[in-house]
Amino acid sequence: MADALKIGIAGLGTVGASLVRILQDRHETLATTCGRAIEITAVTARDRSKDRGVDLAGITWFDDAVSLASQGGIDVFVELMGGTGDPAYASVKAALTHGVHVVTANKALLAAHGIELAEIAEKHGALLNYEAAVAGGIPVIKALRESMTGNTISRVYGIMNGTCNYILTKMEKEGLSFEACLKEAQRLGYAEADPAFDIEGNDTAHKLSILTSLAFGTAIAADDIYLEGITNISIEDIQAAADLGYRIKLLGVAQRTESGIEQRVHPTMVPHDTVIAQVDGVTNAVAIESDILGELLMVGPGAGGDATASAVLGDIADIAKSRPGAQHVPAFGRPANALLPYKRARMQSHEGGYFIRLKVVDRTGVFANVAKQMADNDISLESIMQHSKHYADPAEPKTIILVTHATFEASVRKAIVSIKAEGYLVGEPQVIRIERPKAW
Amino acid sequence: MADALKIGIAGLGTVGASLVRILQDRHETLATTCGRAIEITAVTARDRSKDRGVDLAGITWFDDAVSLASQGGIDVFVELMGGTGDPAYASVKAALTHGVHVVTANKALLAAHGIELAEIAEKHGALLNYEAAVAGGIPVIKALRESMTGNTISRVYGIMNGTCNYILTKMEKEGLSFEACLKEAQRLGYAEADPAFDIEGNDTAHKLSILTSLAFGTAIAADDIYLEGITNISIEDIQAAADLGYRIKLLGVAQRTESGIEQRVHPTMVPHDTVIAQVDGVTNAVAIESDILGELLMVGPGAGGDATASAVLGDIADIAKSRPGAQHVPAFGRPANALLPYKRARMQSHEGGYFIRLKVVDRTGVFANVAKQMADNDISLESIMQHSKHYADPAEPKTIILVTHATFEASVRKAIVSIKAEGYLVGEPQVIRIERPKAW
Structure with a gap:
């Protein structure tokens, strides 16, 4: 020996x-x-x-x-x-x-x-x-660094922060607020006393930057990541997502596009009947899409x-x-x-579906105007609906929920600027990107 | 270089x-x-x-x-x-x-x-x-042989035959018979002209024997595997499983028990809300349960x-x-x-839940007698129900479906021998084992 x-x-x-x-x-x-x-x-x-x-x-x-x-x-x-x-x-x-x-x-x-x-x-x-x-x-480094040698990777994404996934799962399953679930996560030791690093998405961003380098053969660019945490996700979003057949997960996504590589961390709606949507609690999951192997998904403990x-x-x-x-x-x-230099794809050119939730004053013509603003920005809608069931008082704002077909981030942002200018919006609109796994 | x-x-x-x-x-x-x-x-x-x-x-x-x-x-x-x-x-x-x-x-x-x-x-x-x-x-060999070095594995199981999973998925989704789905699989090139090797479970058994050796550090024992294919699975089983919150998958399972290592390949009911139940079509999935890492699940293309x-x-x-x-x-x-010698755990000592579907003549007391035979063999029931909705003609046999709590294979076999002796059974009873993932 x-x-x-x-x-x-x-x-x-x-x-x-x-x-x-x-x-x-x-x-x-x-x-x-x-x-x-x-x-x-x-x-x-x-x-x-x-x-x-x-x-x-x-x-x-x-x-x-x-x-x-x-x-x-x-x-x-x-x-x-x-x-x-x-x-x-x-x-x-x-x-x-x-x-x-x-x-x-x-x-x-x-x-x-x-x-x-x-x-x-x-x-x-x-x-x-x-x-x-x-x-x-989860042996994702080994999978990318060794098993998938020779593959050209198109997208790698995953649930890489147990704290966030625990909170989002608990919000959905028990109908509790973000704050209540964060407290419970802290009590169970799943969240730090200062949870910002996890819930703002920085922890996921660090991990994503490593996967990006391995997946695309580029230098690590941890500062070039579009970052949005989960603090803004409300129980209304989660319920609306469920009604539409989605679950909300904090995903880190790195994706090859024509203009460069997208790195983004944000709350994401994933179709309810996909495997990654079923990954609950502190469990992590990482999916890799490549041209030879195809799609590989790994699920396992992300911490402990x-x-x-x-x-x-x-x-x-x-x-x-x-x-x-x-x-x-x-x-x-x-x-x-x-290693190749990292060429960032601008978030404005991100293409995908969007969930948009607006609170608007209850006025005739608002619904039609929202639809028009979308059309004016070349955004094709999968669905648009007015949620009024929650509101007993007719003077209260109404909720409009839109789901778009694949469109550009720039178009969505422009449409929202236009909608804001109309003056019927109450508070900030909620925008959640939709991600579709290639398989399962 | x-x-x-x-x-x-x-x-x-x-x-x-x-x-x-x-x-x-x-x-x-x-x-x-x-x-x-x-x-x-x-x-x-x-x-x-x-x-x-x-x-x-x-x-x-x-x-x-x-x-x-x-x-x-x-x-x-x-x-x-x-x-x-x-x-x-x-x-x-x-x-x-x-x-x-x-x-x-x-x-x-x-x-x-x-x-x-x-x-x-x-x-x-x-x-x-x-x-x-x-x-x-799916890099399962690397995970077991390299990543999980030092772990003590308790169970490894998975969907390792795309042909079978395609057929079972199609039966469930389209309500078609086994034969019809097999033909379609052959047409698409997912099944061989002589499909026996796949649908009888031999292919899964070969793969399982390799995983068993890696997982438990034992010599390969490919002939010491309990083997049951999917040819006997009917659309009624799949529908009954769905009603009860399960899906049927052909799993290969290797499990450490007190009396040795179980190696078994058989149709298996897995809870509908688990990740492995969502693995459809020709996709494969392998789960590994261990004492340090915890549970790891990998999903990906099993062939091609x-x-x-x-x-x-x-x-x-x-x-x-x-x-x-x-x-x-x-x-x-x-x-x-x-490598340690492989010590086979007898299938009779297998412990788990069972789904049992019986066709019985429509006679007073039969339902009670079935329940009694189970109790006499120390089998605790999670549910027992008489399915009569499908049968318009009162002279037709009735279907009784039982789901047991964890019990022994030997007890189930004994109970079935007793039931057969009562003379009210029509045709062969269907017995499908239930497998519960440790997580997800």
């Missing part, structure tokens, strides 16, 4: 502690499977005295992640600290510079510095593995200590099964210097 | 021709991604003169697959001939014996000789990759020249990205000599 693979773990939170436990409990089985033992030889974390329920006896403690990465005598540096800044950034760089393989779950770091890190990794013959960074336990640790372990095992320096797996599918 | 990877392809049917086309069309991109070119240097097929719409100029033609495998001067032997016998068996053995890596889509060969071939591969430092052998384009070629290409690319002899990836997850 080959020499043991020596790993150093930086960060002993939920995922780190779970990983330590698994590597210790399954030491024998892993050695059999990988053809060599996997030994944790060094660790570092913020607080040495904290009890994490794991046995660190015989493992060298480092106070500093950079020292562990560069002078820890390890084969693999496992970065589970998180964050785009130091010590994560500095220590990952230090490891790669020393030819030490890196396994990380840090999507923010990759979104910010991924290409630079990939270049360093290649230069020093180190691997940069990050299956856990996107959609937790064990699921994330499983993905980290898979990355470590891949290194254990190969021999140091023996493999050529560029971090983002192709060598960093062969 | 490293030397080109030289591959030889044996078999130029739909998949082989598709692979040749893809490797030629995407030569540059593949070289960039893999860090080396992939060159087809040799091919063999039954009929040299046949026009396959691909350009074989400059590629050495072999009349004999064994010669190609052993004396073709190739790094990878791609076996796409199919069948358990020669030339597939002999040529794969010859390649591995010469240290030539093998990529195959041949599930039957692996089901019959997988462990022997894995041993030869290990002995000679060759890789045996077979992503395309199970569920076509391009989808299968994509999986074959992924396997070839994995070899191209590694350096020859540099990787330790045992074919079935752990070294062949470390």
Whole structure:
């Protein structure tokens, strides 16, 4: 049997502690499977005295992640600290510079510095593995980076934030408000005390930027993403969607278009009878559409200590099964210097169906005027209806709900500007994009 | 850049021709991604003169697959001939014996000789990759063999035969008979002229035996599978299932139990609101339940020249990205000599819910007697109902439909023997097992 693979773990939170436990409990089985033992030889974390329920006896403690990465005598540096800044950034760089393989779950770091890190990794013959960074336990990185080699990808999209999907599912199933469901998510530990990063879509955007690079062979462009969170989604939207045969999901979508690549994160209506519409609660799902393989959908746990640790372990095992320096797996599918520049498709040129919900004053001719504004902007309607059932008082505003056929974002925005100018609108209109899976 | 990877392809049917086309069309991109070119240097097929719409100029033609495998001067032997016998068996053995890596889509060969071939591969430092052998384009082999390393799997199951799923979907959606849907499947090329291998469940069983080995670390036991095809499923079953909130799918299921491992292929009722129930037509789906990762479900194309070629290409690319002899990836997850013996759990001890449909003569007391026979065998019922709506003539037999809570196969069989002895049964009873996904 080959020499043991020596790993150093930086960060002993939920995922780190779970990983330590698994590597210790399954030491024998892993050695059999990988053809060599996997030994944790060094660790570092913020607080040495904290009890994490794991046995660190015989493992060298480092106070500093950079020292562990560069002078820890390890084969693999496992970065589970998180964050785009130091010590994560500095220590990952230090490891790669020393030819030490890196396994990380840090999507923010990759979104910010991924290409630079990939270049360093290649230069020093180190691997940069990050299956856990996107959609937790779902092996979507492996699918894109390895299984789908040679495929031309047309679209990749998914539910990649469990917090948002939990809230949207609960709103639909129990008819509760966004605020009430967010509180429940916080109580259950599915949402942070400061939930902005999740519910505003930033977390999904980080993950999407990584998938975009892998799918299209382009440099990561995490700042070039159209971003809309779920805070604006009301129970009325969810009910109207259900009436129309849709469910609302926060999707991250990257799509090849004639004018470039669209990257967008926004609440999305998906047809009720599709598989992705059935993905409920904290579960994640990622779909990939390509020209050779066709459509692939993967559903699984997107977060949680064990699921994330499983993905980290898979990355470590891949290194254990190969021999140091023996493999050529560029971090983002192709060598960093062969990645294409990211060419952003303008959101204005996005083409798709739209759900539009307007509150209008109850005046004769308004309904007809809304329809006319749509026609004037070349927007073809699948349906338009006036919802009055909820309103007992005739003086209250009425709700008009439109569903368009495929049209352009620019047209929809123009139509809404025109409608606003008419003066019959009450409050802001709600606009939700419709996404249609190619299959299922 | 490293030397080109030289591959030889044996078999130029739909998949082989598709692979040749893809490797030629995407030569540059593949070289960039893999860090080396992939060159087809040799091919063999039954009929040299046949026009396959691909350009074989400059590629050495072999009349004999064994010669190609052993004396073709190739790094990878791609076996796409199919069948358990020669030339597939002999040529794969010859390649591995010469240290030539093998990529195959041949599930039957692996089901019959997988462990022997894995041993030869290990002995000679060759890789045996077979992503395309199970569920076509779905990367389930990679998920089990690589991503889920270290996980203890409790159950793996799926829809792995497109022919059966197409027929069952069409029966449900259009209310047509099994025979009519089979004819339509044949017309569309989804079913063979002799469809027995698919509709009797053998194809699913072959695939399942491979997944079982990977999931549980056991030797392949393709003959130790409980097998029931879909020929016996009637439109009445499908409608009764729908009324009860279920859909009928042909599932292959491998499950760890206290007494061993269950391997079974049979028509199965799955709850209507689960993701796997939504998988329609020729699409495949595989779910894996494990202790660390949790539940993973993958949905995608299970067959077709391009989808299968994509999986074959992924396997070839994995070899191209590694350096020859540099990787330790045992074919079935752990070294062949470390695979555990397969211990079969008896079908009689299978525990689960059951759907039972009985035709009975219309006689007072029959309904009560059926209920009593169930109780006498300790079978707890979720529902029991008499379907009389379809029968205008009071002399016609009545239908009784039962759904049980979790019970044992042995109890159900015993109850049915008792019911048969009562003499009021018309024809054979229909028994369909119920499977509940752990999540979604």
